[in-house]
Amino acid sequence: MSIKSRFCPECGKESDKLIESLCISCYSVKPNVRLPKQKNVLFCVKCEQVLNKGFWMKGIKSAEDILEERITKSLVLPHAEQLISVKITEMGEEGKLKVVSKRDGETLTREVEGKFEIKKYCCPACSRESGVDYLAKLQLRSSVNPEHFVEESLRYIKFSNPKIAKVDNVLHGADIYLVNAQIARQAARRIKKQFDCLIKSSYRNYGWDKQKDRPKRRITILLKQK
Numbered sequence: 001m002s003i004k005s006r007f008c009p010e011c012g013k014e015s016d017k018l019i020e021s022l023c024i025s026c027y028s029v030k031p032n033v034r035l036p037k038q039k040n041v042l043f044c045v046k047c048e049q050v051l052n053k054g055f056w057m058k059g060i061k062s063a064e065d066i067l068e069e070r071i072t073k074s075l076v077l078p079h080a081e082q083l084i085s086v087k088i089t090e091m092g093e094e095g096k097l098k099v100v101s102k103r104d105g106e107t108l109t110r111e112v113e114g115k116f117e118i119k120k121y122c123c124p125a126c127s128r129e130s131g132v133d134y135l136a137k138l139q140l141r142s143s144v145n146p147e148h149f150v151e152e153s154l155r156y157i158k159f160s161n162p163k164i165a166k167v168d169n170v171l172h173g174a175d176i177y178l179v180n181a182q183i184a185r186q187a188a189r190r191i192k193k194q195f196d197c198l199i200k201s202s203y204r205n206y207g208w209d210k211q212k213d214r215p216k217r218r219i220t221i222l223l224k225q226k
């Protein structure tokens with residue numbers, strides 16, 4: 001036993017390094033970290049934007065990154081400690097956080113509990129748009145690789161910078177609701193050029209356009225990857 005070693009009064013372990021007269025593990029479990037009971041971030045399921053600093057935005061940071069940042073800012077450690085990192089290890093009502101800090105050259109690792117959530121939401125722009133009547137529906141289907149087909153198709157659709165009213169994921173693809181039929185037809189042609197697929201359009205009347213004195217029509221374009 002070295003001259004400097006002492007015993008932790010809490011667990012009786014011998015240790016050269018005592019912090020506030022406790023060994024590192026006993027000190028680390030003391031409830032001396034302060035954190036708001038809950039922290040969350042709003043995430044729009046339609047456009048995947050995140051509410052950050054008052055704006056709905058989609059950027060380099062994921063919803064999880066932003067949530068971790070917020071937690072980090074509101075976390076209060078005993079003032080002799082320096083924060084090294086914060087990582088959410090479990091989301092949800094019974095969430096967990098791994099907090100690493102340093103004190104007197106010793107690394108301390110704590111698990112802090114709280115409610116950490118990414119709340120699924122519909123941003124104001126999307127909720128406005130879903131109120132807009134769609135004029136065209138693109139049904140994207142693939143039995144080869146639906147995810148890839150939908151992802152690539154969305155890229156072609158976005159070339160025309162359309163207003164997308166809604167994207168519904170279904171079993172073998174997705175239904176894309178657009179407010180402009182012209183753009184839908186254009187996009188369908190582009191997608192067909194890139195993929196070997198079957199294309200089928202159908203129209204449906206859904207009302208009467210009094211100004212133009214003709215039925216209002218919606219177009220549905222089925223694109224099925226062969």
Ligand SMILES: [Zn+2]
Nearest residue numbers: 008011023026
């Ligand atoms: Zn101890």
Ligand SMILES: [Zn+2]
Nearest residue numbers: 044047123126
């Ligand atoms: Zn949105």
